[in-house]
Amino acid sequence: MSALLEMTGASVSLGGNRVLEEVSLRVERGAIVALLGPNGAGKTTLMRAALGLIPLAEGAAQLGADDPTLLTARARALRAAYLPQRPQAIWPVGVESLVALGRYAYGAAPDRLGVADQAAVDKAIAACALEGLRKRGMDEISGGEKARAHLARALAQGAPLLVFDEPTAGLDPAQALGVGDILRAHAAGGGAALFSTHDVALAARVAHHIVLLKSGRAIAQGAPVDALTPETLEQAYGRKARLEPIGDGLAVAFE
């Protein structure tokens, strides 16, 4: 089965510094891949390179069957929905209008949605529990609600691959698990997701595959039980860690 995203020996230089060094990964349909690693490890850079927003210095990236840097913005948007870290709503538009921006690549505008567009927007709003907030301004809702509105915007895009940069930052544990459920449901429906997080336990619980980055290198990757060990976590974060399987998850405590 062909991968939605594949990177082979991908390296990125920014301002003369290597910020990503020979990273390889595959994201196939049905899979959830989590990027872990300390701040500055290269998680965001990896995602931006995967989307073709920044060029690779070496190696190759393929979004679907194509080099993402050669795709038009529209073609890229139809293949992958990107949720940047700290997403912005510069103008305090309504929640539903913001979500509807996800339909941009289909030629829709918030005040001009086709039947399919409206259906996608409604589905995303329901999935993110924003039903009662449709008409509220983005300046009138809480931080968690804002985060969910941006998440819904990305889901409304209807792209097979979700690329989410710290989608659970600032969310309470229940809401963070809710994001995990959304990613799971998307993958179960034939899509796939690549997301970054600092929540090791959440990544272990939600993802099928973990990529642990440190200083631009993938120091460990594989299934959560293989990639996440006291040794790899200490190597990545510089602190001793204890791990214990609990139910379908993993309890992680740093010393």
Add this chain to the structure above:
Amino acid sequence: MNRVGLYAALIALSIAALFAALWLGPVPLGFDDVLHGDANTSTIVWEIRLPRALTAWLVGAALGLAGAALQGLLRNPLADSGVLGLSGFAALGAVIAFAFGFSAFAPLAALVFALLAAILVTALGAAARGPASLALIGVGLSSFAGGLIALALNLAPNPGALADLVNWTLGSVEGRSLQDAGLVGGFLIAGAALILFAARGLQALTLGEEAAAAIGANLQLTRALVVLGAAACAGGATAVAGVIGFVGVAAPHLVRTVAGHDPARLLIPSALAGGTLLVCADVIVRVLPTDSELKLGVASALLGGPVFALIAARLAARGGEA
């Protein structure tokens, strides 16, 4: 308010303002004189007041539209062709053309110089942190253009430079003809066509540049269309009326209170509101009992300046967020 209602209200206000501009002025006319006056009043109404009022409306519409488009592109409610230096540069271009005997090329020179300022301010503004620093870049460009206008007028072969300086830097629509109105109108139509084509891109920019690109917006195209369109609007308006500030800040600001914040939905309403505002401001300068008529640019600064300061203060209080 729904969109049809908003458009209808703004068009009605525009017509009311234009009618008031035909009726009110230093020569008092009866209400009936506007439509059924004698030869004398008909000259005043149709040959003096009408071209002037139309010019004011079109200049205001061009500035309102340019302001709304620049605000969407730069994601900054303080953006305006006057504040960002487009108008100052346009005036500089027109002054150079007039001063050195190429007055036929003044509108073209105004357009080219406005374009130069628009390119400069968007390029420099790309790295600007927060709305206020962008406005400061514009203040710098405006002052620079003002200095160069004074210099050009000093170097110009023909005298009367000081009066010209005042005319260009404190704009006016006094004594403008239907040809002048037609000139602004042409620039406005060209500018509006470019800007409306960029409307969806401006909408996408609500998410910031990176996310806008990720939902499929072609940002290079959006940027080019808005820069060209705003330069056409500011260049045409300034070539005919000189520098008139703050209409581009005030019009979108007022429209937002009833139409919401979607940048695409603000464009045409801001043009209609800008036209209405400037016609009203021009009526005010004509009926004020001053010895020599107050410049329209002064009136628009008196009305728009406080609005600008208010928006800036509110932005500062919110830590720079729109």
